[in-house]
Amino acid sequence: MNDSSTGGYLAPAVDAPPDEDDALDDLVHDLIVGVTALPSDLVRPRWQPVVAKQPEPSANWCAFGIAEQRPDASPAIQHDGADEGGDTYIRHEEFSVACTFYGPAAKGYAQRLADGLAIPQNREALGANDMAFISVSEIRAAPDLVNQQWIRRYDMTVTLRRKIVRAYAVLNIMSAELSTTTDAAQPVSQTSTVTQ
Numbered sequence: 001m002n003d004s005s006t007g008g009y010l011a012p013a014v015d016a017p018p019d020e021d022d023a024l025d026d027l028v029h030d031l032i033v034g035v036t037a038l039p040s041d042l043v044r045p046r047w048q049p050v051v052a053k054q055p056e057p058s059a060n061w062c063a064f065g066i067a068e069q070r071p072d073a074s075p076a077i078q079h080d081g082a083d084e085g086g087d088t089y090i091r092h093e094e095f096s097v098a099c100t101f102y103g104p105a106a107k108g109y110a111q112r113l114a115d116g117l118a119i120p121q122n123r124e125a126l127g128a129n130d131m132a133f134i135s136v137s138e139i140r141a142a143p144d145l146v147n148q149q150w151i152r153r154y155d156m157t158v159t160l161r162r163k164i165v166r167a168y169a170v171l172n173i174m175s176a177e178l179s180t181t182t183d184a185a186q187p188v189s190q191t192s193t194v195t196q
Contacts, residue, residue, distance in 0.1 A: 003169035003172060018162065019129070024066060028097055028160075032062055034125065035116035036109050046098065055117040057151050057173055060103030065158070069095040085172035090165050097158045100142075102151060102156065110139045110154040117158065130163040 002010060019027060039058045042055060046065030055061045065177045075091035114136045116122050123133050137157040144151040144167045182188045 004171045010168050010170070013167045014029060018164045026185060027131070028064060028066065031126065032064060032099065032113060035122050036112045038062055038109060046100070055102070057146070057149060058104065060101070060105045060109055062102070062109065063100045065098050067096045067098040069093055079170065081172055085170060087168045087170040088165060089168060090163065092161060092163055094159055094161045097160065099156050101154045106152045106154045107139065107141075110156050113158070114139065114156065126160065130165075132161045134159040134161050143182070
């Protein structure tokens with residue numbers, strides 16, 4: 001691990017949250033399962049290395065994927081002077097979850113997700129992960145024609161917001177040497193040493 005005394009680039013001091021990739025998919029999966037009451041194996045990440053067999057047309061199921069992540073304008077960086085010191089980086093970001101519901105009751109499950117996200121108890125689990133529900137889009141019919149048979153399909157987007165916190169080893173300044181030069185007709189230079 002590097003710190004600010006080494007110069008150059010700084011990686012986070014602790015490889016910890018935020019959850020990304022599979023871990024973030026797991027959080028979103030659990031949210032959709034919990035709010036819609038669809039069986040866990042019928043709520044699936046949209047993009048998988050090995051594509052699972054699509055359920056039968058008679059099955060109700062959901063495919064989801066995090067389609068976009070948008071950070072806020074700029075992070076807050078707070079220095080903690082305790083011990084050797086360190087910086088805490090805090091940023092918020094919104095991300096869009098594209099949800100596609102299939103099956104004979106697809107629209108009902110899409111509506112259940114949209115309505116259920118307004119319930120405070122359903123949002124508490126998000127809060128435990130420094131996340132919040134922002135909005136839900138319109139529910140759009142987008143039926144698929146498969147083997148001469150129409151499959152009911154409804155698309156919607158859920159927008160969530162989360163807090164990202166990272167720690168960086170930016171150490172306290174223990175001493176510094178600095179030089180100043182006045183901007184006068186006869187410039188005067190001075191060197192000072194500051195120690196803590």
